[in-house]
Amino acid sequence: MSNEAPKTYRDLAKVLKSEIEEGRYPVGKTLPAAADLADRFNLSRQTAQRAVTLLASEGLVRTIRGTGAIVQPVRRRRRIQRGQLVTRNPHYGYVFPATSDPMEPWEAHGKPYRSYEPAPAEVADAFGVEAGSEVLRRRRVMSPVGEPPFQIADTWISPDAVADAPDVAQPSPGPGGYLDRLEEAGHGPISWQETTRVRMPSSEEARLLGISTAMPVFQISMVGKSARTEGPVEVTVKVIPGDRMEMVLDLQRAKSAAWPVQPVERV
Structure with missing residues (x-):
């Protein structure tokens, strides 16, 4: 994973994807809330939310209202x-x-x-x-x-x-x-x-x-x-x-x- 700080939602999505693959967020784990991700990476909350939405569109997480973004197992295509x-x-x-x-x-x-x-x-x-x-x-x-x-x-x-x-x-x-x-x-x-x-x-x-x-x-x-x-x-x-x-x-x-x-x- 690159040490360069993410600047866009796509950059942040790549960082989170790497952390999922590396086991920081295993299957069933809930990602930090958008506000917490924004604070951690010094980004806007909107940028953090867009990154999580991108991960959801790729099937890496499932977002549930009131719960958050839950890491999903890799599905067989x-x-x-x-x-x-x-x-x-x-x-x-x-x-x-x-x-x-x-x-x-x-x-x-x-x-x-x-x-x-x-x-x-x-x-x-x-x-x-x-x-x-x-x-x-x-x-x-x-x-x-x-x-x-x-x-x-x-x-x-x-x-x-x-x-x-x-x-x-x-x-x-x-x-x-x-x-x-x-x-x-x-x-x-x-x-x-x-x-x-x-x-x-x-x-x-x-x-x-x-x-x-x-x-x-x-x-x-x-x-x-x-x-x-x-x-x-x-x-x-x-x-x-x-x-x-x-x-x-x-x-x-x-x-x-x-x-x-x-x-x-x-x-």
């Missing part, structure tokens, strides 16, 4: 292989592109549950209902076995689809889950389109994932469309902490990029 192939497990139903090891066992954190909740704007827009309308949501918080919460998965099912397939609202929809019930009700084969973006988490999402609200998250939204109506019947939104994953895509060469390169004829 997983590679998400986002292919286009949807497969089917004869015991569980459809399997969508996810981690590089689709057979890795996962577990639920808390009990998965379903309830009627106000629909977010993107869900309401997909189903053609007013934003805030009560829509069936199936929620589960999941992770690979033995790891902290990795993702929140919310599946929203359109009111019309629930009317067509009432069993999707049951705690256990039966073999193949809610997707099989929707397809049996006349919406199969369902087709899907996926969108990924980065945003900041809500306070509820941060609590469920055990992260700071300063940690960006990936949002992977998958819209399932009915073959009969050609409209959305389900929207699944997965939220994953930004320090827990990296997306991988295998690039392919088009014919125009074939090797060896064909010589260009001079005119």
Whole structure:
């Protein structure tokens, strides 16, 4: 660690990161308050707070109101292989592109549950209902076995689809889950389109994932469309902490990029 006094919040963040790595602040330890850091390094309280927020955005600490910034363990970053192939497990139903090891066992954190909740704007827009309308949501918080919460998965099912397939609202929809019930009700084969973006988490999402609200998250939204109506019947939104994953895509060469390169004829 450099002996030069930090002058900016980024400098201070580097100093604190070094002290965390060196064991001065072990996992579970709370960092000094911003006021104390400001006094120690002769910086403004705002500068100290920005440094702590930067550490939180990198997953090194988790800030909890009334408690402070708690040092977090180093999380394993997983590679998400986002292919286009949807497969089917004869015991569980459809399997969508996810981690590089689709057979890795996962577990639920808390009990998965379903309830009627106000629909977010993107869900309401997909189903053609007013934003805030009560829509069936199936929620589960999941992770690979033995790891902290990795993702929140919310599946929203359109009111019309629930009317067509009432069993999707049951705690256990039966073999193949809610997707099989929707397809049996006349919406199969369902087709899907996926969108990924980065945003900041809500306070509820941060609590469920055990992260700071300063940690960006990936949002992977998958819209399932009915073959009969050609409209959305389900929207699944997965939220994953930004320090827990990296997306991988295998690039392919088009014919125009074939090797060896064909010589260009001079005119």
